[in-house]
Amino acid sequence: MTDKLGIVVNASLEKGVEVRLDAPVSVEDMVVGRYVTIEGQKRRFFGMITDVRLGVTDESLSISPPDVSDPFIADVLNGTSNFGQIHVTPMLTIGGDADAIAEGPQPVKTIPAHYCAVNLATEADIENVFGKEDKQRFFVGNPLDMETKLCLNLEEFVKRSNGIFGKSGTGKTFLTRILLIGILQKSKAVNLIFDMHSEYGWKGTHEGGAPVKGLKQLFPSNVAVFTLDEESSRRRKVATDYVVKIGLNEITPEDVSILRSTLNLTDLAVEAAYQLRKVLGKDWLNKVLNLGEEELEDLLKASNIHEGSLQSLKRGLGTIGRLGFVVPEAKDDAVKNILDYLQQGRNVVLEFGRYQEIAAYLLVANLLSRRIYSSYQRKMEEAIAADSDALKPRPLVITIEEAHKFLNPEVADKTIFGTIAREMRKYNVSLLVIDQRPSGINEEVMSQLGTKITCLLDNERDIDAVLSGVSGKNELKSVLARLAPKQQALIFGHAVPMPVAFQPREYGSAASYKDFTSSSPSSPEKPPEDIEKLWE
């Protein structure tokens, strides 16, 4: 197949470019999502195929088709009266004069002239647009049907909060692992991962395959595994660094309020929690849970809490109290510990073990993140006051799963994650949200996500939520809807110059582990030698 595809026959900045295919190019070779370059008169355009069509010069050909069983007739009509058309959405302009080349790819602001040649993008073009693997750029996968490496500038990536979306079983977890490794290797940021299903730290599951290695196995010196469930970790033979306990005295009414719908509390019951905190002080939760009959009556008398609300609250708090990792008073400060690790540049994975209920996840993630965030905020303000970059804490990326539970419109204002998503990188903390129901996430939060990566979604509302506010939404919709159900994703937003559908790089084979660990020039420490054995 030649690389020249055809010529521009029609274009509009809003609707994209119509390309008539040359006769030798088969319309069946044209795939939605592939890259093309358009050789304009003054500049080159870089775009993506977003539609493929058949065209005829005379409508009567569709009404009474010619006898194409005769190869002669078929040859004559092919490419003249019958032709293929592709619809290209121009994304960037590359090249042109010397200044333009120096500036790099720019968003497209004009359209190519009539009859400009359209070619398949070469590897060099794609490399020009997405960059080469280097100190900041991390190889995340290959654009669909291409050998070229798609590299993501992770230094840029972690400057904003980001999202990974996709239906269950589409490869979100694998993609997340790849990105976490990228962040670990290519940026100054550290990760804090709330690992609900214990997939990231030591070992992850692989549908229809052997378990895959987690971060700690690959980067033992850079990753620490914290656990809420020591027993489960031990059973799974995970070398944990720290067991997290949450003291009842650390839980505030705000934490309770975001659990409102999960614990099935009434509004009045949540209100009661605030009042109890006021009346009973810091240790309110412990006291409420251990109240005797008499004390309870006294308390009701002293405050104006309705008995029904208090019972409802007590029932809900009982659920929290029964969680194994909740103790009346935690001996040491889990938050301080996490922060210490993070400041040393070690990534922290917090495993939930058997506590996979959403209440535990919400409670712990929110509680820890809130305190970590406020510590970051304090340090950042000190650094700004001292006007010293050195004092600024390391950028932190907090990874949360089931993000719609934290960021749904009802609780997004109350949880710390809503604040982090909105205030972005002011305090060097950003989010990596992973979710399968993006439509459940507050619109305002969605709009603040810098880069979005989405695997296949087939719910109309989810697709709309993910693509809201993106230019060329309808074209991307058709690309998104046609992603393979597994291991294909669409990335767009801050960290990439243009949307691109790609196949994530391999994760799970011995060779892939070696690639990950060997391509870490910026890794502060070399992995110990015994890791060699793990590749066997």
Added chain:
Amino acid sequence: MSTKQNKIAEVIEASTAQFTAQCYELYEVPSLGALVRTGDIYGIVAHAETTGMEPGRKPIARGKDAATEEAVYKDSPQLKKLLRSEFTAAVVGYRKEGKIHQYLPPQPAKIHAFVYLCPPEEVDEFSKSFTFLNILINSAFSVPAEEVIASSLRQMSHVREDSRSFLVSAGKELANLLASNIARVRNILEKLKID
């Protein structure tokens, strides 16, 4: 071009777009669609007829007692003088300063100019471009233009080594010229089919 070519006819009527020539020999008419030349002007045979010398006077049937058709002519040798074959060629181009241009010449052919049948090399040279097809498409002859075009392309293809690819390119040119009237294209293509 070679001057050794045999002249076959003489122009007896000429206009910008076409010329009519009378053949020197009865019935020795070039085939429909053949490329002919008179002076520097090229034409494609678009119509031919054999009639009596005197207009308005039809020949009469003579063969009732003859054994064969040839015998009719043998018995009446004057017939060869009383009948004449003529053909009309559509002007499709001319040669100027050694180069063939496929558009109408500034002046029509001259009366009594000799008409030559183009040899294969000349046909080959002429058929390197398909611009002449447009002239034929837009001409009105008593023979349908589709017939003339098909016949002419078939003959041109015979002088080509790869006659199929010649016909495919010609077909593509026609499909582009007649983009809005695909029925005409199909009509011609049917007549170009290679057996």
